[in-house]
Amino acid sequence: MSVVRNLAAWMKRGLRRLVNSARVLRLRARGIHCPWSVQLESGVRTTLGIYQSRKGSITIGPGCRLCRGVIIDAWGGSVVLGASVHLGPYTVLYGHGGITIGDDCLIGPQCTIVAANHTVPGRDQRIRSQPDRREPITIAEDCWLGSSSTVLAGVTIGRGSVVAAQAVVTRDVPDFALATGVPARIREQIR
DSSP, X not given: OHHHHHHHHHHHHHHHHHHHHHHHHHHHHTTOBOOTTOEEOTTOEEEOOEETTEXXXXXXXXXXXXXXXXXXXXXXXXXXXXXXXXXOTTOEEEOXXXXXXXXXXXEOTTOEEESEEEOOOOXXXXXXXXXXXXXXXXXXXXXXXXXXXXXXXXXXXXXXXXXOTTXXXXXXBOTTEEEETTTTEEEEEOO
8 A cells, every 4th residue: 555655646746847847848938047946836927028129037046936826027127036035925026127036035925026116297197108117126145025025116125134024115124134014114133
């Protein structure tokens, strides 16, 4: 009986590897830089986009894990994930102005990282007709973004920092800090 169980477990692992390899191959075929060591769950969506006739780029580092329902849309900008980055389920990255996430970061479920903002016009113009203000986002290595947190354009989050669940980061966060609230405020140094 244990031989049958071992064989079934071995076949299941092999099938998972085969499915993952097919997902990685599909990303590579779209022009996304993605090593074979990346783990992709079902429903991951990626789009490069074009902005001012420049094609976007997405680079996923080795050992990254993209959970179910993750959306990465470069919108003609760039998204770069370092090694061993974890993107939790249903996380959204919009890379208009460029997003860089350092090695070993944990991005919780349903986080939103948007590297652009709409320009707000005078009263006589429509918001929709205004251009985006594209600004880069940098998240240094070894950071943790709690579930449903949001990082807005132009923000840098320092090394080893933690962003609390549901916080909205509108300003830079220094190294080894805890940011909480809406808008996020620095509460303390954590290490």
